[in-house]
Amino acid sequence: MILTLAVAGYRSLRDVVIPLEKITLITGANGSGKSSLYRSIRLLADIAQGRAIASLAREGGLQSTLWAGPEQFSKAMRKGEVPVQGTVRNKVVSLKLGFADEDYGYAIDMGLPADAGRSYFSMDPEIKSEALWAGEALSRSNEIAGRSGPMVRVLNDRGQRMPVVQNLARYDSMMTHAADPKDGLELLVLRERMRAWRFYDHFRTDSDAPARAPKIGTRTPVLSSDGSDLAAALRTIYEIGDEAALAEAVDDAFPGARIEIVVNDGYFEVLMHQKGLLRPLRTGELSDGTLRYLLLIAALLSPRPAPLLVLNEPETSLHPALLEPLARLIERAGRETQVIVVSHAKPLIEVLANNRCCVRYELRKDLGETLVEGGDAPKWTWPKRS
Incomplete structure (x- = not known):
């Protein structure tokens, strides 16, 4: 079961870290960021399939998906005393995605390409760093595999971090190119889990x-x-x-x-x-x-x-009388599968929210940024760039 989901720099999700339960319910008004959160999870799954760069390209490239607001909001901006405006940037431009389950955690940091403007593919993001670790939060002591630039190092059975790939292309993930039964078994295990995630979004009828x-x-x-x-x-x-x-x-x-x-x-x-x-x-x-x-x-x-099942607005086209049966169906599935439901249907929300295995998060926008109501953010550390 996934315990923590983390997203930074993706659309309206400037910096979001939330704990998940067996059933996680994401609600909020239109435009609050529900679809962005859903798409960020799909993008994580695409990494395990080797499709992350193509998926971002379909969204307009990295520039179209990055957080569009200032790096930080001043107190005066939040109070409305001064207009929202850009500030001097102290950090690099990045889009970060990560999660931690009961065994492992994984995170990826994507940024602007070093050859921007010199290639026909200069809109493609560049993978700057990746990490796989044991436990809920990344630290130096629990990192199992790490990618810095073109090199991937994996912890061997003697406690040494040995290079297993030294020329990994900047658009390839270590999840697809360093997962190996001998030298990258943990990467292989986690990759296959991610490949088994399922997403159902607006079935055609x-x-x-x-x-x-x-x-x-x-x-x-x-x-x-x-x-x-x-x-x-x-x-x-x-x-x-x-x-x-x-x-x-x-x-x-x-x-x-x-x-x-x-x-x-x-x-x-x-x-x-x-x-x-x-x-x-x-x-x-x-x-x-x-x-x-x-x-x-x-x-x-x-x-x-599936280890994870994600439903995006499953109430679409359904008569209100079907929402309570749908909630019971989701609860039944939650006995075997971790389920994330993105919805704004009140009858569905009310039934699911009463389930003791369900956690509900209400999303809202403040100055264009998605904020999460309900629950404290768990400990989280992003991998560092070289």
Whole structure:
């Protein structure tokens, strides 16, 4: 389970360090920074996939994602006595991401490239430092692997920090290029954990949505991010997952209803039997909200629970009557999986907030900066640049 999440210099998240629980609920008004926090976690996951630089490029490059306010706010600025204005910069420009779980912690620091303006790729950020450590907060004594410039050093079984990579490209992470069963086992373990994180964000439910059409099916213990394999994922829950929980989840949301998976020439399709109807409804006939809820059921009842499951505004397109059943579904998933929910749906928030395993954070903006209400920031140390 992730114990601490840290973000600095990313969009409105100037400096955020928050403790997480089995279920973490992120709420706040529109524009408070919920989406930025969600995207920062996705960006962390992209590092383990070797996609962080490309992901930042899709957001407009480092310059478009960096904190746009001053390095520090003076007391007079916060009181409104003087306008917000730039100050003399004392620190380097950086975007930092990190987390600590029950075993390891990891952090990365990305900054402006040294050859800015001299390359066609000068908008790509440069990885300045990375660190992997044991425990919750980084220190000199618990660092297992560290990257400084092009060199990665790993602690060996004799307590020595030995170089394992000496010419790592500035756009490559040690998570993807130094993870090795022999010399970088801890990096490999943590990388695979991060690769197993799952994100579900605004499933498509329009008439051309991938989930509406029959698809060739294979065993699918993990629903894809676009929901295209919905029928196969639901059938997999029936065969190797919790069939009773699936039936209960459908009946809880749609009393008297049940689903059936049919196969024609290898193509899987969902049929929904509803009370009072003389025939089942095909996926293409379902309302947007009904289809979205079935997608959420498939995601949350996965037979292969993820170490981390992140839901961004799962209430989208759902009727208010479905929010309490959704909260119960999330609570059930939280028994096996750590869940982060980003939401502003009051009924969903109220039910989840009453769960003893849930912590709630309210985000608000002050002078363009996202501040976190609720809970004290845990100890955190960023890796130093060389």
